[in-house]
Amino acid sequence: MKALRLTLAAAMGAAAIGAAAMMVAPAMAQAPATGAATLDAIRARGTLICGVNTGLAGFAQPDSQGVWRGFDVDYCRAVAVALWNDPGKVRYVPTTAQNRFTALQSGEVDLLVRNTTWTLSRDTSLGFDFTGINFYDGQGFMVKTSAGVRTARDLNGATICVQPGTTTEQNLTDWARANRIRFTPVVIERLEEVVGAYVSGRCDAYTTDVSGLASTRSAQPRPAEHMILPDVISKEPLGPAVRHGDQRFADLVKWIHFGLVGAEELGITAANVQQAAQSDARPDVQRMLGRSGDLGQMLSVDNAWMVNIIRTLGNYGEIFERNLAPIGLQRGPNALWTNGGLQYAPPLR
């Protein structure tokens, strides 16, 4: 009897440990580990699996027909167009601030385009490669217009709503420490709940990236009742991320972004790209649109990759206007460098 009990206990204990390890291990085991395996795996599968936000107006949100739309979504589409000339060959995986990194690490998604800030620790200890900055953002505060707050420094003693698991929490504490501001945090995981807590007055202010604030504000029944404070307390360069060791795939995603920015620099738009491909005599336009050279082949995609992308989605400026202008975001630092912004593409040659 005692012997049986011992065996049972051992088996149950091991089963518990096994189950715990199982949650992590199988996903890890099937993910290809090195080289260009990801790009080959995507090709073999015939769809790109793209990790996006669970729902942030302007960046990634399903519309009334259930079709994903947004700035980040268009980047997923651009990769699919470069690979297969078909923006539909993307499967979107909504990820929370919490599970997005595990999703990418474990190979559940190929590419993470989800308002993710490029930081040193994410680049190194999480094992990611960021492929560029498609949106220069910064953390700000939103308050009710009726609160009489004019700058972030007026928030001393306030209760501030914040979502966990992001750089936001850390920025908030750093900023409060630097400015000797005392605040009470209310930390809620789900976006709907945290916004609800702010709107109901549980918090005096809500903090996240300014782009997210603009998105939330535009979704309110009366946006004018809320104001985004002028202070920006952090740098939040957002960009797509891939796993370490995916050099060929990382190159492709990186140069799609630069291609989109470069096309805006050259004045190539969805409307004129076909014509430009035929008749524009500028050598850099010809290289970009695959009339001369073999830039596409260097990235192991079709030489007409940029033509296809721009024809389907437009250039960087058009993607921005279509998705982010409606939620009230200005180009600001995301204007081209020639217009005083920060968006600058290395040459495609």
Next chain:
Amino acid sequence: MSSSTADPRLAKAGPPRRPIRLSWSDERLRGIVWQVLVVGIVGLIVYWLWSNTVHNLAVRRIATGFGFLDREAGLPIGESLIDYDPTDTYRRALTVGVLNTLKVAVVGVVLATILGTLVGIARLSQNWLLSKIAGFYVEVIRDLPLLLQLLFWYTILQSLPGPRQALNPVDGVFLSNRGLLLPFIEWLPAHGWAMVALVAGFVATLFYARAMRARQYADGQPRKVWPAGLVLMVGLPLLVWIAHGAPFTPDIPALRGFNFRGGIAMTPEYFALLLGLVTYTAGFIAEIVRAGIQAVNQGQWEAAQALGMRRGDILKRIVLPQALRVIVPPMTSQYLNLTKNSSLAVAIGYQDIVSIANTTLNQTGQAIEGIAIIMLVYLTISLSISLFMNWYNSRIALVER
């Protein structure tokens, strides 16, 4: 007399042991072989999973180990039982999380037991209205998902007025969507010592009550315990407090700027979580209590009545001691459920261990370690509850002679 006893329970030695034969027909040898085999296979599976994980983590250059515990956390925590500042380490932040979980679990278990017992008894009441209300409560509470109930309570608390329009029923008491604020006293060492005296007085009262009961068994005379208890539990702390100079500075909450300062606060997050867990679990406990009382034979009631005992005394001395044997084992499950359900706190922004460990694993990217910490904490709390309840159960079990 001593050596001739035939009672087998008094015989310590078992049947004589045979030596193990190296043969498949030997039952004990077979048992050992199977055990070694099963443990070995399980061990291999665990080793394979472990090495696979470690290898994959290394290939992806994802950091491993618990070194991050000593790094600065930098995460804000709204409420904490111990001093905490974002410059403290992850270790301290996680400790705050464990304490917050315990704070809601311990208070929740006590309140749910009280409420559940009352509802359970009310359901058996001969008062038609009371028993129907209790029945309605149990059916509604049990049939709705807990997460829904938590969000419901939290939303209700959020719709309270803001701090500037706070409800102020009594001087110094404020109720707003920032929580419930109560006046308190400025806490000094003298109050700590008075607290120690209170605990000492409580223990002394227990011993006194035991001694009095022993005397009652000897001569049959019931003795009053409460006068001595009053002296020990009220007089002693008061004496200690006065000996320390009787310091008393009221700390009354007041609105300064955005929020209240001073006093003690119960946040809406904590209150909503506690309310949700207590009302939910009490619904189940009520049914367990009802079943326990009904499990006691009606003859016990009648026999006690025949001895001239009052109804309250029958419940206390005859029925409940027998009902407890039925009630305690399923009660353990409910306590475990309440503790584990407290992890739903994440949804309404109460920073328990899950919330803080989640943030930690996001900031450090070490998911496996974070999950392991959460599992370890719940396992420790749950096993402690189980051990205590099993001990209590064996204590109250019917002693068979």
